[in-house]
Amino acid sequence: MLYRIILFLGFFAAFQTTYAATSNCLTCHREFEDKSGPSYKITQDIHFQKGLGCVDCHGGDATLDDMDAVRAQKNWRGVPNHLQVPEFCARCHSNAKYMHNHNPMLPTDQLEKYKTSVHGKRLFRKKDMKVANCISCHTVHEINNAKAPHSSTYPLNVPFTCGKCHANAKYMKGYNIPTDQLEDFKQSVHGQALLVKKDLGAPACNSCHGNHGAAPPGVQSLAAVCGNCHAIEADLFDNSPHKVAFEENDYPMCETCHSNHKIVKPNDSFVGDKKPALCVECHSYDDGTNGLATAKAISRALSELVATQAQAKKVLDNAALKGMMTTDEEFRLNEVNQVLIHARSLVHTINADSVVAEAEKGIKKADTVKINASALIGEYYFRRKGLALATLFITILAIALYIKIKRVDKKLAGK
Ligand code: HEC
Ligand code: HEC
Ligand code: HEC
Ligand code: HEC
Ligand code: HEC
Ligand code: HEC
Ligand code: HEC
Ligand code: HEC
Ligand code: HEC
Numbered sequence: 378m379l380y381r382i383i384l385f386l387g388f389f390a391a392f393q394t395t396y397a398a399t400s401n402c403l404t405c406h407r408e409f410e411d412k413s414g415p416s417y418k419i420t421q422d423i424h425f426q427k428g429l430g431c432v433d434c435h436g437g438d439a440t441l442d443d444m445d446a447v448r449a450q451k452n453w454r455g456v457p458n459h460l461q462v463p464e465f466c467a468r469c470h471s472n473a474k475y476m477h478n479h480n481p482m483l484p485t486d487q488l489e490k491y492k493t494s495v496h497g498k499r500l501f502r503k504k505d506m507k508v509a510n511c512i513s514c515h516t517v518h519e520i521n522n523a524k525a526p527h528s529s530t531y532p533l534n535v536p537f538t539c540g541k542c543h544a545n546a547k548y549m550k551g552y553n554i555p556t557d558q559l560e561d562f563k564q565s566v567h568g569q570a571l572l573v574k575k576d577l578g579a580p581a582c583n584s585c586h587g588n589h590g591a592a593p594p595g596v597q598s599l600a601a602v603c604g605n606c607h608a609i610e611a612d613l614f615d616n617s618p619h620k621v622a623f624e625e626n627d628y629p630m631c632e633t634c635h636s637n638h639k640i641v642k643p644n645d646s647f648v649g650d651k652k653p654a655l656c657v658e659c660h661s662y663d664d665g666t667n668g669l670a671t672a673k674a675i676s677r678a679l680s681e682l683v684a685t686q687a688q689a690k691k692v693l694d695n696a697a698l699k700g701m702m703t704t705d706e707e708f709r710l711n712e713v714n715q716v717l718i719h720a721r722s723l724v725h726t727i728n729a730d731s732v733v734a735e736a737e738k739g740i741k742k743a744d745t746v747k748i749n750a751s752a753l754i755g756e757y758y759f760r761r762k763g764l765a766l767a768t769l770f771i772t773i774l775a776i777a778l779y780i781k782i783k784r785v786d787k788k789l790a791g792k
Contacts, residue, residue, distance in 0.1 A: 401440060402435075405442065415518040418519045421518075421527060424520065434454070434465070436453040436454040462510040462512055463511055464488075467487070470483075470485060471489070490588075494589060495592050497589075532577050533571065533575065536559055540558070540559035544559035544560065561638035564639060566579075580606065584605075585602050603631040607631075645680060648672055650669040650672050656672040657669070671727055674732075681736065682713075682716075682743070683717065686739070692751055692754070693706050695754060696750045699757045705749075713743045716735060716736075723735055
């Protein structure tokens with residue numbers, strides 16, 4: 378590993394010096410720029426790392442040693458303004474043949490997709506200079522891919538890349554949209570998982586909004602977005618009566634109950650016929666549906682399972698404390714937990730029968746644990762009683778033996 382790193386660094390240094398030696402752009406710019414200038418930042422940039430130079434983007438001729446001469450070159454592209462950046466990047470990135478020669482795996486649809494986004498539409502149609510263009514999200518002179526931890530598109534950095542504008546109330550003034558997405562996201566299960574636990578499987582802004590089509594997912598695409606990662610819940614929802622009902626009412630599927638940016642960890646109080654249950658937001662006992670009756674039945678089944686599970690755990694803990702072998706029952710109690718997780722996701726069927734049936738399965742298992750753990754405790758006391766009797770017996774035996782030996786000693790002494 379170390380060998381590889383050294384080899385890599387060696388190549389990199391060699392490459393950098395050859396590039397620097399042939400590029401007057403870099404040499405001259407380093408003379409007057411500070412460390413935050415393009416000529417220094419560029420070492421972090423994937424274009425530079427893959428062998429491209431200043432000329433590939435800006436044009437000019439790297440063998441010239443005068444900036445005015447550079448500007449006079451026919452191919453000089455200069456510096457693009459905010460509106461020109463997308464085409465400036467797309468000259469290469471939308472050129473399938475060119476990109477294929479460099480990296481056949483890279484898509485070449487960024488500009489096309491960008492044009493369909495709220496950002497792109499406003500940029501091109503309204504000449505809106507405040508919406509994101511390519512470099513608002515990718516930076517400039519330190520562009521890198523989503524795998525590089527220092528990159529603005531690395532999942533852990535994306536929320537702040539978007540938040541630069543979207544969490545800045547002053548910057549977003551004049552647009553009629555909230556600026557709480559970053560704050561809410563940070564508090565959500567997703568934000569906690571991504572930013573605190575560093576779980577790269579948790580979504581960043583672009584997982585839901587897309588990279589280049591950054592737009593609010595519409596009602597239709599919404600379930601698909603959440604369902605990419607939560608396939609079980611999405612499937613159960615799709616087969617429930619809520620699917621059609623929500624579509625008819627234009628309620629977004631998952632967001633209606635879970636919100637979008639401030640998704641909290643759900644618990645059993647979310648379902649039931651009393652607040653804070655979500656069901657009472659839309660249902661009442663006289664709304665002509667069996668919504669709340671269902672909610673109540675589901676809630677009751679879940680709490681009964683949770684209570685039985687807790688009792689079983691208490692008895693089992695007691696048995697373990699007494700030093701009994703509880704492995705089998707612990708395994709069974711784990712199964713109860715799996716059943717509980719499944720029963721909770723079945724809430725999305727809004728079908729009381731299926732939740733109740735699953736809950737009963739768990740309750741039966743938990744009861745078995747209770748019975749078996751109680752038996753283990755019984756065995757413990759039985760053994761303890763046995764031990765006490767045995768100890769008593771041995772003591773009596775020892776005393777008898779002692780007396781006997783004393784007598785024998787006396788007899789011998791008397792002789
Ligand atoms: C001999 C020194 C020198 C060389 C060689 C040089 N530059 Fe410059 N360049 C400068 C200076 C100085 C400025 C700043 C001009 C100013 O601030 O007015 C500059 C400005 C720029 C700018 C800002 C836009 C502009 O027109 O002012 C870009 C882009 C740029 N250079 C790119 C390049 C590229 C690409 C090359 C190589 C093909 C290159 N430079 C070669 C000295 C150099
Ligand atoms: C991947 C394309 C790309 C490469 C490679 C690149 N630039 Fe740039 N450069 C840009 C873009 C885009 C802008 C416009 C930035 C903006 O609008 O803020 C820019 C702006 C500039 C500017 C003016 C604004 C500033 O940031 O100071 C200078 C000077 C400059 N580049 C120099 C260089 C030099 C020197 C190199 C090589 C070391 C280089 N660039 C390599 C894309 C590139
Ligand atoms: C001269 C052509 C050219 C221009 C102009 C250009 N790029 Fe690139 N870009 C490339 C090449 C080539 C690669 C590296 C492909 C490889 O080898 O992996 C690349 C890689 C990238 C990557 C990393 C892709 C990945 O996931 O590996 C990003 C992001 C990127 N460019 C963004 C931009 C942006 C933003 C601009 C405009 C400021 C831009 N590029 C301008 C040619 C270009
Ligand atoms: C709203 C922010 C945003 C804008 C605007 C944006 N990008 Fe991206 N781009 C991203 C993110 C985030 C990724 C990382 C995707 C990932 O996780 O792999 C990405 C990925 C890329 C890639 C890697 C290949 C791919 O498609 O996944 C390239 C190349 C790229 N962008 C170029 C561009 C160009 C060119 C533009 C302008 C036309 C642009 N981007 C505009 C956010 C943006
Ligand atoms: C340079 C600032 C800037 C950056 C960076 C930026 N945006 Fe935006 N975004 C805007 C502006 C300005 C609008 C236009 C607001 C409007 O018209 O409603 C917008 C619009 C949006 C919208 C549409 C909102 C609506 O309902 O109209 C979404 C969604 C969005 N951005 C998501 C993102 C995501 C995700 C990222 C990061 C990957 C991002 N943006 C990065 C400035 C930015
Ligand atoms: C778990 C998926 C998900 C994540 C992660 C996510 N969003 Fe959203 N976002 C949504 C949904 C769903 C909507 C609402 C769409 C609707 O109602 O039409 C939305 C709406 C928006 C809007 C429109 C205005 C609003 O608040 O309704 C913006 C802007 C936005 N998101 C930006 C962001 C930013 C910035 C991040 C990262 C900090 C982010 N989103 C993370 C799913 C997500
Ligand atoms: C990129 C994958 C991904 C996407 C897209 C996604 N999630 Fe998640 N979600 C996760 C991960 C990973 C976790 C687990 C976080 C943790 O460690 O607690 C999670 C957790 C949750 C939780 C809490 C579950 C629990 O048991 O604590 C809910 C609720 C949730 N997501 C709802 C949604 C909704 C609603 C959407 C769409 C608006 C969505 N998710 C989009 C990956 C995703
Ligand atoms: C955003 C509003 C909303 C929320 C929240 C909601 N429902 Fe519904 N539900 C509806 C609508 C609308 C219908 C269709 C009613 C109709 O057919 O008249 C429906 C139908 C139902 C039905 C089918 C009723 C029947 O008689 O066919 C059940 C069962 C149900 N909901 C249970 C629940 C439960 C349990 C919860 C809480 C976990 C819940 N709902 C939360 C809006 C909601
Ligand atoms: C009618 C309201 C409602 C809708 C719509 C809804 N959920 Fe839920 N969701 C709940 C309730 C209630 C719970 C909590 C169940 C519990 O813990 O007892 C929950 C829990 C969850 C959990 C935590 C793990 C689990 O399964 O218990 C995830 C993940 C989840 N929902 C994802 C989704 C996704 C994805 C969608 C869209 C396809 C969605 N939900 C739609 C009400 C809803």
